[in-house]
Amino acid sequence: DSGVTQTPKHLITATGQRVTLRCSPRSGDLSVYWYQQSLDQGLQFLIQYYNGEERAKGNILERFSAQQFPDLHSELNLSSLELGDSALYFCASSGLAGGNYYEQFFGPGTRLTVL
C-alpha cells in the first residue's frame, strides 16, 4: 500500500459525458501528479500540482483539467469524453518540492471506460 488513494476504482460512462477522478496523496506529500496509461502503453504525464498550484504540464488535453485543494487532495476533471479517453488514470504523490529527485508513490489507479 503506497498510501495514495484514488476513487473511484472503476468508472464506466458514455461519450460526451464529464467525470471527476479523485486522489488523496500520502500524508505530508505536497506534490500530486496525474498520469494516463492506455492499454499496454506507457505512462503519459498529464499535470503536476504542488501545494495547490500548478507546477508542470504535460500532454494534457484542453478537455481535461485538474486542481489541488487546500487539504492537498486533487481532482482530475475529464469532459466531452471520447472513446479514446478510455484508460487507466494514475495519481502519484511525492514529498517536499516534488522535483525529480523525489520518488513518486502511485495510487492504484482509476480505470475509465467510455462507451
Next chain:
Amino acid sequence: GQQVMQIPQYQHVQEGEDFTTYCNSSTTLSNIQWYKQRPGGHPVFLIQLVKSGEVKKQKRLTFQFGEAKKNSSLHITATQTTDVGTYFCAGGDSNYQLIWGAGTKLIIKP
C-alpha cells in the same frame, strides 16, 4: 521536447535467463529513477541513480548510470516469475521534472 528512449519494448525470456533494458537521453540528465509495474498493478519505485558512472545492486538487479549521465540500464540476472512486469526509467531534466521512458515489458516464457 526532451525525450528518454527506452528499449526494447518487449523482451521474452526463459526463466533463468538474463534480462536487460536500456534508456537513452539526448541531453544530460540530473538523475534517473527506475520503476516496476506488475501486471494489473501500479508503478513502484525501485531505485534512483544520481552520480555519473554510478552502479547499484539490489539482489539480482543491477542498475547503471552512464558516465555522461545520458543513459542507464537495468539488468536482471537469472529471471524468476516474480520479475514479470513492465520496467520504466524516468530521467530528471533541467526543469526538475521526470521524463518517462515508454517501458520494457518482461515476459517469461513457460
